[in-house]
Amino acid sequence: MQTLSTEDYLKAIYHVSQSSPGAVATTSIAKQIGAKPSSVTDMFKKLSDQNLVKYQKYNGVSLTNEGIKTALRIIRKHRLWESFLVSHLNFNWDEVHQVAEQLEHIQSEKLTNELERFLDYPTHDPHGDPIPNRALFMKTYNKILLIELPVNKEGVCIGVKDNSSDFLRYLDRRQIGIGTPLQILHREDFDDSLHIQAGKSTLMITKKTAENIYVKP
Amino acid sequence: MQTLSTEDYLKAIYHVSQSSPGAVATTSIAKQIGAKPSSVTDMFKKLSDQNLVKYQKYNGVSLTNEGIKTALRIIRKHRLWESFLVSHLNFNWDEVHQVAEQLEHIQSEKLTNELERFLDYPTHDPHGDPIPNRALFMKTYNKILLIELPVNKEGVCIGVKDNSSDFLRYLDRRQIGIGTPLQILHREDFDDSLHIQAGKSTLMITKKTAENIYVKP
DNA sequence: CAACAAATTTAGAGAAGTCTAAATTATTTT
DNA sequence: AAAATAATTTAGACTTCTCTAAATTTGTTG
Numbered sequence: 001m002q003t004l005s006t007e008d009y010l011k012a013i014y015h016v017s018q019s020s021p022g023a024v025a026t027t028s029i030a031k032q033i034g035a036k037p038s039s040v041t042d043m044f045k046k047l048s049d050q051n052l053v054k055y056q057k058y059n060g061v062s063l064t065n066e067g068i069k070t071a072l073r074i075i076r077k078h079r080l081w082e083s084f085l086v087s088h089l090n091f092n093w094d095e096v097h098q099v100a101e102q103l104e105h106i107q108s109e110k111l112t113n114e115l116e117r118f119l120d121y122p123t124h125d126p127h128g129d130p131i132p133n134r135a136l137f138m139k140t141y142n143k144i145l146l147i148e149l150p151v152n153k154e155g156v157c158i159g160v161k162d163n164s165s166d167f168l169r170y171l172d173r174r175q176i177g178i179g180t181p182l183q184i185l186h187r188e189d190f191d192d193s194l195h196i197q198a199g200k201s202t203l204m205i206t207k208k209t210a211e212n213i214y215v216k217p
Numbered sequence: 218m219q220t221l222s223t224e225d226y227l228k229a230i231y232h233v234s235q236s237s238p239g240a241v242a243t244t245s246i247a248k249q250i251g252a253k254p255s256s257v258t259d260m261f262k263k264l265s266d267q268n269l270v271k272y273q274k275y276n277g278v279s280l281t282n283e284g285i286k287t288a289l290r291i292i293r294k295h296r297l298w299e300s301f302l303v304s305h306l307n308f309n310w311d312e313v314h315q316v317a318e319q320l321e322h323i324q325s326e327k328l329t330n331e332l333e334r335f336l337d338y339p340t341h342d343p344h345g346d347p348i349p350n351r352a353l354f355m356k357t358y359n360k361i362l363l364i365e366l367p368v369n370k371e372g373v374c375i376g377v378k379d380n381s382s383d384f385l386r387y388l389d390r391r392q393i394g395i396g397t398p399l400q401i402l403h404r405e406d407f408d409d410s411l412h413i414q415a416g417k418s419t420l421m422i423t424k425k426t427a428e429n430i431y432v433k434p
Numbered sequence: 435c436a437a438c439a440a441a442t443t444t445a446g447a448g449a450a451g452t453c454t455a456a457a458t459t460a461t462t463t464t
Numbered sequence: 465a466a467a468a469t470a471a472t473t474t475a476g477a478c479t480t481c482t483c484t485a486a487a488t489t490t491g492t493t494g
Contacts, residue, residue: 005481026442039482041443046480058442058489089331099325108316114306222451243472256452258473263450275459275472 004105007074008033009043010052011104013063014071023060069136076132078104079125080115086126087119093126093177094168128159128178128214144217146196147210151184155215162212171213174203182215221322224291225250226260227269228321230280231288240277286353293349295321296342297332303343304336310343310394311385345376345395345431361434363413364427368401372432379429388430391420399432 002010012032016024026044030037048055052067063071081103085091091099113134116122123139124130130138141158149155157180160167171177176198183197192207219227229249233241243261247254265272269284280288298320302308308316330351333339340356341347347355358375366372374397377384388394393415400414409424 003480027440035481036483037442038444038484042481060442085328088335089328091327091331095327099323099328102323102325103320106316106319108319110308110312111302111306111316114308118305220450244470252451253453254472255454255474259451277472 001107002070006043006047006050006052007070007105009040009047010063010067010071011074011078013053013061014068014075017063023056023062025060072132072136072138074104076136077106077112079129079131080112080119080122082125082127083119083122083131084115092168092172094163094165094172096126097163124158124178126178127163128157141216143214145211146182146184146213146215147194147207149182149184149215149217151187153183153217155182155217156180157182157213158216159214160212161214167212170209174205175199175201176213182213184210218324219287223260223264223267223269224287224322226257226264227280227284227288228291228295230270230278231285231292234280240273240279242277289349289353289355291321293353294323294329296346296348297329297336297339299342299344300336300339300348301332309385309389311380311382311389313343314380341375341395343395344380345374358433360431362428363399363401363430363432364411364424366399366401366432366434368404370400370434372399372434373397374399374430375433376431377429378431384429387426391422392416392418393430399430401427 009029012029013024016028016032020028026037026040029035030040033040044053044055044061047053047061047067051064052070053061053063055061078100081100082096085096085099086093116134121133122131128143130140132138143158144155145161146155146157157176157178159178160171176182180199181197184194185197185202186195188194194205194207194210196203196205196210226246229246230241233245233249237245243254243257246252247257250257261270261272261278264270264278264284268281269287270278270280272278295317298317299313302313302316303310333348333351338350339348345360347357349355360375361372362378363372363374374393374395376395377388393399397416398414401411402414402419403412405411411422411424411427413420413422413427
């Protein structure tokens with residue numbers, strides 16, 4: 001049974017280790033959590049005592065199997081709650097995160113599993129991220145950035161890389177969301193802008209935008 | 218913005234003050250919370266500093282208006298979540314409490330209000346207790362104990378006094394729940410047992426049982 | 435490879451909440 | 465009303481998590 005704080009750390013370690021392989025550095029977790037490096041070191045020791053991470057002084061941590069399982073259980077809850085908030089409680093993409101951060105700590109297996117059933121066993125959350133199932137297994141399907149999609153090939157929006165409210169609201173205004181069909185019509189070499197087909201409308205987006213949208217080809 | 222602990226105390230103070238008028242004693246909160254009286258004294262001081270209670274040494278506390286509002290906000294969330302768990306997530310009477318104790322601390326006005334809308338503005342939770350509305354007002358309808366119901370007068374089960382799992386499961390087995398019509402057919406003076414009509418079946422219950430069921434006449 | 439910079443850890447302290455044990459106040463009993 | 469009992473508070477300590485400031489280790493560069 002973990003405290004709120006240890007759960008936050010495990011989740012942060014999991015996420016950082018996903019985006020960059022190898023051991024996770026003290027500073028990277030400090031940034032993610034919003035704590036000072038010295039606090040992170042303290043927590044690393046605590047997690048190590050509980051065999052949730054392997055910790056080597058001056059060389060960061062890596063999750064043990066038990067640590068990975070604990071992290072996935074939290075991520076499972078987080079993504080199920082996000083799905084619920086969007087599908088039944090009228091939350092938008094950009095509003096769910098803060099609340100899901102709280103809900104992910106609720107301890108009740110029955111609650112999690114019943115919520116999953118109620119949502120009809122969703123495989124992905126509103127940001128397009130995969131939801132671990134009861135056995136903590138998740139389907140990671142082949143996702144690429146919109147910028148990498150070949151011209152004239154059809155894709156479907158399945159998520160975003162940048163989760164900032166600004167970006168999510170920008171996409172909402174352009175009527176781009178999970179499931180929107182996307183296609184690159186033309187790449188402008190001059191300024192790297194793109195003309196795209198998004199659902200039924202055609203519009204122009206910048207390179208930066210195209211680098212932050214995930215699509216399934 | 219309160220901590221988990223202060224929220225628990227405010228709720229406990231509210232409940233105790235409802236069942237016995239006047240100032241709330243240190244010991245009664247200690248029992249309710251499961252803490253030592255000395256810890257309760259500490260917390261009383263903290264709550265007093267925040268103007269959530271009025272505290273007089275050696276004479277317990279009483280909630281200020283601000284304290285009452287805070288307590289009601291928590292109770293509102295608790296009862297809405299209990300309703301959700303029972304109506305949509307297959308929880309039973311006796312399983313909801315522990316989970317709702319956690320969920321009641323989630324901070325998001327939008328979440329609370331959307332949940333209320335999703336549940337279609339329920340006025341009472343699965344134990345028959347009234348749910349404060351957005352303005353923190355609740356309808357407390359005229360409820361009496363089954364033992365006080367005159368013979369042959371019809372009533373409807375609206376809740377219970379004893380919330381123990383044992384009792385709730387006992388009622389489940391007898392098919393008595395919220396909304397079940399109840400009627401006393403005969404009082405046995407010899408051993409204080411009662412013959413009652415519960416829905417479509419007639420059964421015998423003890424005095425103790427009848428003292429723990431609330432009915433609306 | 436020495437010197438500097440960056441990252442990390444240690445040491446010591448603070449806030450929140452809890453406890454035990456002792457002291458104090460209130461209440462009840464005789 | 466004094467003595468005994470119960471309730472409450474104080475004092476001091478502990479745990480968890482956090483911080484700042486200083487010390488140490490690692491890496492990077494001239």
